[in-house]
Amino acid sequence: MITMESESFQQTRIIYILYIIGAFFWPVMIVGVILAYIEKGKVDESFIRNHLLKQIRTFWTCFFCVFLxxxxxxxxxxxxxxxxxxxxxxxxxxxxxxxxxxxxxxxxLGLLAYVLVSSIRGLSKLDAGEAVF
Structure with missing residues (x-):
């Protein structure tokens, strides 16, 4: 059972906040995705894993779009x-x-909007105790 006080929950919250900051200053987003990969290896709860996978997918989508x-x-x-x-x-x-x-x-501007909307939406769903997908 996941609680809002658990370390995994707080770490996932911090990663969302790093992504919001990273939308404006991209090296912070790299730190966020590294933390998401580390946390994904430690977490057993599917609810948190779902959010971590969403964060990782958001990073790689943004990275691919920047490259393209x-x-x-x-x-x-x-x-x-x-x-x-x-x-x-x-x-x-x-x-x-x-x-x-x-x-x-x-x-x-489109990439900035994508990262912000995705991160804010994920953070609000995390706080509500819902899965992102």
């Missing part, structure tokens, strides 16, 4: 540099770079 966004942005920047090399007008190049910057900010 970086690849897409890199390809886009290569296209821009090829346009510069082919002597395109400055307006086309500036427009392309502006579009890339806009894409980058919107993508980052």
């Amino acid at each position: 966004g970086g690849v897409v942005l890199g390809i886009f920047m290569l296209i821009v540099f090829f346009n510069v090399a082919m002597d395109q007008t400055a307006g086309v190049v500036i427009g392309s770079v502006s579009l890339a910057i806009l894409f980058m900010y919107l993508y980052a």
